[in-house]
Amino acid sequence: MTSHKLTVALESRSYSIHIGSGLIKAGGDSLLLPRLRGHHGVVVTNTTIAPLYLRQVQEWLAAAGYESTAIILPDGEEFKNHEVLQRLYHEMFQAGVQRNGFVCALGGGVVGDLAGYAAATYMRGIDLIQVPTTVLAQVDSSIGGKNGVNLDVGKNLVGTTYQPRVVISDVDFIASLPEREFLCGLGEVVKYGLLAGADFISFLEMNRVEIAERKPRSLAIMTHSCSRIKADFVVRDEHDLLGVRAALNLGHTVAHALEKTYAYQKLGHGEAVAVGLVCALALSQTMKLLSEAAFQRALKLLDLYGLPMLVPADADPEILVNLMRRDKKAGRGLSMVLLRGLGDPFLDENIDAGLLREIIDKCKKPLVVA
Numbered sequence: 001m002t003s004h005k006l007t008v009a010l011e012s013r014s015y016s017i018h019i020g021s022g023l024i025k026a027g028g029d030s031l032l033l034p035r036l037r038g039h040h041g042v043v044v045t046n047t048t049i050a051p052l053y054l055r056q057v058q059e060w061l062a063a064a065g066y067e068s069t070a071i072i073l074p075d076g077e078e079f080k081n082h083e084v085l086q087r088l089y090h091e092m093f094q095a096g097v098q099r100n101g102f103v104c105a106l107g108g109g110v111v112g113d114l115a116g117y118a119a120a121t122y123m124r125g126i127d128l129i130q131v132p133t134t135v136l137a138q139v140d141s142s143i144g145g146k147n148g149v150n151l152d153v154g155k156n157l158v159g160t161t162y163q164p165r166v167v168i169s170d171v172d173f174i175a176s177l178p179e180r181e182f183l184c185g186l187g188e189v190v191k192y193g194l195l196a197g198a199d200f201i202s203f204l205e206m207n208r209v210e211i212a213e214r215k216p217r218s219l220a221i222m223t224h225s226c227s228r229i230k231a232d233f234v235v236r237d238e239h240d241l242l243g244v245r246a247a248l249n250l251g252h253t254v255a256h257a258l259e260k261t262y263a264y265q266k267l268g269h270g271e272a273v274a275v276g277l278v279c280a281l282a283l284s285q286t287m288k289l290l291s292e293a294a295f296q297r298a299l300k301l302l303d304l305y306g307l308p309m310l311v312p313a314d315a316d317p318e319i320l321v322n323l324m325r326r327d328k329k330a331g332r333g334l335s336m337v338l339l340r341g342l343g344d345p346f347l348d349e350n351i352d353a354g355l356l357r358e359i360i361d362k363c364k365k366p367l368v369v370a
């Protein structure tokens with residue numbers, strides 16, 4: 001299978017994203033790696049991924065002339081904190097990582113965010129290679145340089161924007177991903193469809209079976225499209241200052257509030273995003289920004305992929321809207337990304353709280369027309 005290559009064009013911080021099957025294996029193409037500053041670094045991963053892919057990645061690095069020490073972290077969002085970060089810095093130091101060393105982040109978004117933050121800050125910044133192993137990490141978190149850790153009071157409150165030197169998305173890793181994690185990743189994929197518009201939506205409509213069966217060829221095309229869309233937003237607004245990159249938060253304002261309300265137990269992130277997308281779509285349609293036909297097409301796409309689409313019956317719209325006002329990305333008022341059409345997102349910073357509460361209530365019942 002051919003691999004796809006993209007460039008994230010950020011002047012001196014530009015880098016390639018390679019997407020395909022069989023990219024990382026003994027004898028795989030280690031030429032995909034750029035020339036790093038030194039020859040020694042660490043592979044940071046977790047206890048779940050290490051037995052599956054660590055050896056393969058270390059051998060692949062070795063074939064390109066890079067020696068690595070493994071650092072294996074505990075698995076889970078609850079470990080994306082300062083305590084584990086401290087341990088990581090220590091182990092990097094013990095492993096002899098120097099200013100010219102590298103960090104290779106092998107894992108999902110949790111490993112990517114932690115290891116990315118460590119790479120950005122250790123000795124004021126060393127080379128970072130992202131090797132994402134979940135759908136979410138391949139289509140989203142490994143691209144764009146955001147990293148960080150959680151605080152007790154909230155998620156992702158400490159971090160930097162620090163671009164990797166390269167991203168290698170080998171879709172073969174997705175074969176072992178638990179079904180629920182796979183589905184969560186697809187919530188983000190559908191979001192990209194709504195951001196990008198008709199072409200990518202048609203691809204998703206026509207390739208559902210192959211994607212659900214995790215056929216490498218379809219996963220690679222899907223991941224390539226999503227990565228291209230994300231890279232485009234990142235290039236136009238690397239530091240999230242212009243309101244352009246904010247479009248990537250489509251569905252996320254409601255999602256974050258739902259996740260918080262249920263203490264991150266009831267809905268996985270991608271599932272919450274899917275419900276958040278329904279709310280954003282319903283609000284856009286009610287505000288006459290989005291046609292009924294476009295609204296129904298978007299709902300059917302979520303449905304096609306088996307994503308959850310209902311706000312839980314016991315969710316309190318008042319509490320959700322209050323949480324949204326306090327969202328890290330909320331700005332001054334109540335803001336949300338809406339759609340003027342499929343493929344035409346914008347940040348509305350003046351959302352009517354009363355209307356949003358009504359929409360949240362309305363989204364407790366199915367809106368898709370059979």
Ligand SMILES: NC(=O)c1ccc[n+]([C@@H]2O[C@H](COP(=O)([O-])OP(=O)(O)OC[C@H]3O[C@@H](n4cnc5c(N)ncnc54)[C@H](O)[C@@H]3O)[C@@H](O)[C@H]2O)c1
Pocket residue numbers: 046048049052075076077080107108109110111113133134135136137140141142143144145146147155156173174175176177178181184
């Ligand atoms: N930096 C960004 O731009 C950005 C964007 C979105 C999300 N995030 C962050 O990403 C994190 C979520 O990432 P995630 O959804 O990848 O979750 P995750 O990293 O927790 O991975 C999900 C689970 O799947 C396991 N796993 C990973 N790859 C596997 C594989 N190939 N086979 C079997 N099991 C595998 C993991 O060990 C874990 O148990 C959150 O912390 C979120 O804040 C960051």
